[in-house]
Amino acid sequence: MHTVDVDWWLLVGGAFTFGFAGFAGLQLARLPRVWRGGTVSSLPWPNARGPEVNHRSFPVFVGFAVSLAGGALLLFVSVLVDADALGVIGFVCAMVGVGVFVPPWILINAINRPRVLVPPSRRRQPGWWAERRARRGRRASGLPVTEHVVEVMDVRPPLDEKHPYGPYFVAVCSADDCGWSSDPIGRDEAHPDPERSVREQASRHSSTITGPQRPLG
Numbered sequence: 001m002h003t004v005d006v007d008w009w010l011l012v013g014g015a016f017t018f019g020f021a022g023f024a025g026l027q028l029a030r031l032p033r034v035w036r037g038g039t040v041s042s043l044p045w046p047n048a049r050g051p052e053v054n055h056r057s058f059p060v061f062v063g064f065a066v067s068l069a070g071g072a073l074l075l076f077v078s079v080l081v082d083a084d085a086l087g088v089i090g091f092v093c094a095m096v097g098v099g100v101f102v103p104p105w106i107l108i109n110a111i112n113r114p115r116v117l118v119p120p121s122r123r124r125q126p127g128w129w130a131e132r133r134a135r136r137g138r139r140a141s142g143l144p145v146t147e148h149v150v151e152v153m154d155v156r157p158p159l160d161e162k163h164p165y166g167p168y169f170v171a172v173c174s175a176d177d178c179g180w181s182s183d184p185i186g187r188d189e190a191h192p193d194p195e196r197s198v199r200e201q202a203s204r205h206s207s208t209i210t211g212p213q214r215p216l217g
Contacts, residue, residue, distance in 0.1 A: 010079070018073075020065075020068070020072060021069040021070075021072070023069075024066045027058075027061070028065075034058045035059060036119075037120070037122075039055065039176055040058070043058065043176070044177045044179055051105045054109070055119065055122055056108050056112060057109050059119065060104050063097070063101045064101035067094065067097025067101065068094050068097050068098075070090075070097075073090070074086055075090035078090060108127065109127055109128055110129045111127040111130070113127075144203060144206050144207045145204075145205060146178070147206060148175040148178055148208065149206070150171050150202045151210050152202065153172060153211065153213055154169055154195070154211070155167060155170060155184070155214075166186045167186060167187075168186040168194060169185055169186075169197075170182055170184040171202035171211075182201040183201065195212060
């Protein structure tokens, strides 16, 4: 019975360890693209229990993830081969990753420093500290909270769509790490002019609104 329990925990631990290692490897593969100014469509990743992952902080996040994954792999192997020294090295690797990468991760999100760790194309962007100050100032002046370019989309199903849907309008902020979008609004009794309704939502977010564009159909 004891052996079954051990095997079960090894199976769960191995699945978690190699799954996290695969995740860290995927982020490492994306790093060159982000460093050259490219984007990852899923970013930003809000994190209620830690710093946000965005394009500015992505390089240090990758360092953190890789060091943690490397430490976890060493710890797992140390259990398999009963090598305590290897386990100690893995633990130290993980702790060094936390100590080295988490402080600049927090600083980059807040004030975009140190710039040497930020992708070159994003070194002039403000951190959340400056953004909040700017938003408070714009609200006090009666302006929308940002100047981000917001695109209004006129979305209609393509002619070959197998599951047709009703046309609708939606506004999407084009700033890499903003993530704001309006409600998707179709024409109905509550919204006789859906484009206008979407623009009203967008006008509370930004003073720069473009479109409409028709991405489909």
